Amino acid sequence: xxxxxxxxxxxxxxxxxxxxxxxxxxxxxxxxxxxxxxxxxxxxxxxxxxxxxxxxxxxxxxxxxxxxxxxxxxxxxxxxxxxxxxxxxxxxxxxxxxxxxxxxxxxxxxxxxxxxxxxxxxxxxxxxxxxxxxxxxxxxxxxxxxxxxxxxxxxxxxxxxxxxxxxxxxxxxxxxxxxxxxxxxxxxxxxxxxxxxxxxxxxxxxxxxxxxxxxxxxxxxxxxxxxxxxxxxxxxxxxxxxxxxxxxxxxxxxxxxxxxxxxxxxxxxxxxxxxxxxxxxxxxxxxxxxxxxxxxxxxxxxxxxxxxxxxxxxxxxxxxxxxxxxx
Amino acid sequence: xxxxxxxxxxxxxxxxxxxxxxxxxxxxxxxxxxxxxxxxxxxxxxxxxxxxxxxxxxxxxxxxxxxxxxxxxxxxxxxxxxxxxxxxxxxxxxxxxxxxxxxxxxxxxxxxxxxxxxxxxxxxxxxxxxxxxxxxxxxxxxxxxxxxxxxxxxxxxxxxxxxxxxxxxxxxxxxxxxxxxxxxxxxxxxxxxxxxxxxxxxxxxxxxxxxxxxxxxxxxxxxxxxxxxxxxxxxxxxxxxxxxxxxxxxxxxxxxxxxxxxxxxxxxxxxxxxxxxxxxxxxxxxxxxx
Ligand SMILES: Nc1ncnc2c1ncn2[C@@H]1O[C@H](COP(=O)(O)OP(=O)(O)OP(=O)(O)O)[C@@H](O)[C@H]1O
Ligand SMILES: [Mg+2]
Numbered sequence: 001x002x003x004x005x006x007x008x009x010x011x012x013x014x015x016x017x018x019x020x021x022x023x024x025x026x027x028x029x030x031x032x033x034x035x036x037x038x039x040x041x042x043x044x045x046x047x048x049x050x051x052x053x054x055x056x057x058x059x060x061x062x063x064x065x066x067x068x069x070x071x072x073x074x075x076x077x078x079x080x081x082x083x084x085x086x087x088x089x090x091x092x093x094x095x096x097x098x099x100x101x102x103x104x105x106x107x108x109x110x111x112x113x114x115x116x117x118x119x120x121x122x123x124x125x126x127x128x129x130x131x132x133x134x135x136x137x138x139x140x141x142x143x144x145x146x147x148x149x150x151x152x153x154x155x156x157x158x159x160x161x162x163x164x165x166x167x168x169x170x171x172x173x174x175x176x177x178x179x180x181x182x183x184x185x186x187x188x189x190x191x192x193x194x195x196x197x198x199x200x201x202x203x204x205x206x207x208x209x210x211x212x213x214x215x216x217x218x219x220x221x222x223x224x225x226x227x228x229x230x231x232x233x234x235x236x237x238x239x240x241x242x243x244x245x246x247x248x249x250x251x252x253x254x255x256x257x258x259x260x261x262x263x264x265x266x267x268x269x270x271x272x273x274x275x276x277x278x279x280x281x282x283x284x285x286x287x288x289x290x291x292x293x294x295x296x297x298x299x300x301x302x303x304x305x306x307x308x309x310x311x312x313x314x315x316x317x318x319x320x321x322x323x324x325x326x327x
Numbered sequence: 328x329x330x331x332x333x334x335x336x337x338x339x340x341x342x343x344x345x346x347x348x349x350x351x352x353x354x355x356x357x358x359x360x361x362x363x364x365x366x367x368x369x370x371x372x373x374x375x376x377x378x379x380x381x382x383x384x385x386x387x388x389x390x391x392x393x394x395x396x397x398x399x400x401x402x403x404x405x406x407x408x409x410x411x412x413x414x415x416x417x418x419x420x421x422x423x424x425x426x427x428x429x430x431x432x433x434x435x436x437x438x439x440x441x442x443x444x445x446x447x448x449x450x451x452x453x454x455x456x457x458x459x460x461x462x463x464x465x466x467x468x469x470x471x472x473x474x475x476x477x478x479x480x481x482x483x484x485x486x487x488x489x490x491x492x493x494x495x496x497x498x499x500x501x502x503x504x505x506x507x508x509x510x511x512x513x514x515x516x517x518x519x520x521x522x523x524x525x526x527x528x529x530x531x532x533x534x535x536x537x538x539x540x541x542x543x544x545x546x547x548x549x550x551x552x553x554x555x556x557x558x559x560x561x562x563x564x565x566x567x568x569x570x571x572x573x574x575x576x577x578x579x580x581x582x583x584x585x586x587x588x589x590x591x592x593x594x595x596x597x598x599x600x601x602x603x604x605x606x607x608x609x610x611x612x613x614x615x616x617x
Binding site: 243246326 | 382402406407417418
């Protein structure tokens with residue numbers, strides 16, 4: 001009798017264990033297997049459709065062609081770096097030789113002016129987007145907080161925001177370009193004009209979501225918390241620091257994520273249109289180039305652009321996780 | 328001689344989309360130092376409005392509040408508020424929540440170690456010293472409310488204002504909190520105005536029960552002196568004749584004089600329910616006597 005029940009219960013435990021293992025497997029499959037299958041199906045469909053699209057530059061590139069181009073882009077980058085190194089080495093040797101002959105000789109050092117590689121373009125784009133985005137954040141977050149605190153300021157600024165928010169970067173670009181070339185005149189500029197143009201265009205398009213979300217976050221703080229601050233007679237600065245900022249952090253970050261997404265899209269468009277260095281210019285140059293590899297190289301750029309956009313979003317999420325109190 | 332805290336001739340008119348709404352009309356109340364007052368009345372009659380006016384969070388439309396012969400014009404830490412839903416800052420620990428208040432009130436008067444001791448002392452008063460480094464999200468409703476009380480006490484206010492401090496708590500926790508509040512009050516002898524819906528709570532804790540009429544144009548209907556000796560024990564009081572008299576006075580005020588005006592059928596139902604609850608309470612008395 002006793003042994004019977006113990007056998008039965010052992011079975012039950014065994015079944016329970018099996019069920020638990022199965023559950024783990026299904027979870028694991030959701031996490032790894034399903035995305036893997038999804039990507040595989042996508043690659044197959046891509047290959048098939050690519051094969052059946054005939055363009056003036058040859059067949060539309062499939063995944064294999066794109067991977068090949070990634071390799072090419074990488075070896076081009078390495079080759080270019082070697083050239084640069086060789087250039088500097090020659091320059092150093094030349095200078096050393098001349099100073100040895102003539103101690104009064106002042107060595108001339110020139111920078112290497114080679115072609116920008118794909119990697120250089122990625123770095124340029126990243127620096128530009130981060131600068132434009134940071135400038136936007138520096139403007140938008142304080143302004144948004146101020147708007148959230150003052151209903152009259154909100155009423156005054158809101159119409160302007162609503163009108164400028166939907167404006168496409170392509171419309172801003174000519175204006176920005178003209179203004180920058182009129183205002184930013186320096187014989188020895190620290191940064192190039194094209195960088196300023198791209199950056200300002202990014203800023204102009206990405207401030208709005210941040211302002212709006214910050215202002216909404218601040219103006220919707222629980223009135224009880226505001227009352228606590230009033231009863232304690234917190235000074236304006238302490239009020240913002242201790243109550244307003246922590247309470248609106250989640251909304252501020254929502255705005256930042258939206259803005260960074262907009263910023264990245266805008267940047268690529270601006271670089272293409274204005275021929276400013278970066279990934280956008282890379283795409284445009286390849287398009288103009290029109291070689292048989294061009295489409296595959298553009299496709300490689302598309303994949304990289306998408307991947308960087310994804311990483312930027314993850315970066316902001318990680319930052320939010322690090323800063324925010326409610327994990 | 329003027330009293331410690333005086334509410335005189337307070338009207339409160341709220342502008343609403345449908346025209347102005349007179350919530351309070353000619354509210355008068357005098358409170359002595361060290362008195363424990365509870366405000367009781369039906370939901371929506373204007374208790375919170377009175378409290379907010381004393382706190383300075385609302386400005387009375389006419390009349391005003393005088394504390395120690397100075398008019399109340401704005402909120403301030405000398406009139407600490409315990410809010411109905413605790414209102415702790417969720418990003419700060421219990422300790423930090425109290426610290427924010429203590430720093431604000433005692434900066435320049437206390438050094439760092441004194442402040443630390445004072446914060447811990449106040450958390451000890453409400454028996455929260457064991458969880459003082461937890462955030463509000465990590466502690467129970469009763470514990471949050473206790474931290475809210477500790478924060479208010481730590482400000483050493485002239486008047487302690489509490490808006491249904493135990494309203495959201497279960498009966499057991501509530502009884503426990505009432506006992507700790509009585510214990511704290513016997514040590515500190517604060518001047519307290521507390522809003523409550525609970526008749527037993529009002530009688531148990533107060534020196535005076537201020538009963539408000541129904542709104543609109545609500546005002547003080549009656550004031551009941553509670554002369555029960557302290558310390559009070561809820562179990563002993565259950566059989567106390569004076570306690571039961573006071574309790575039924577408040578009930579009479581609320582359910583006879585200030586019965587909510589409702590439609591006829593609802594009224595019948597309500598009176599039926601009242602009969603039932605009468606029976607129930609009779610049974611309860613029998614039960615506790617046996
Ligand atoms: N800011 C406001 N604007 C308009 N009307 C208000 C405002 N605050 C309160 N009232 C009205 O004033 C009346 C009294 O409200 P109050 O919050 O003081 O009631 P209460 O007695 O505290 O109710 P409860 O017991 O439910 O908390 C209500 O009819 C309410 O609708
Ligand atoms: Mg209320």
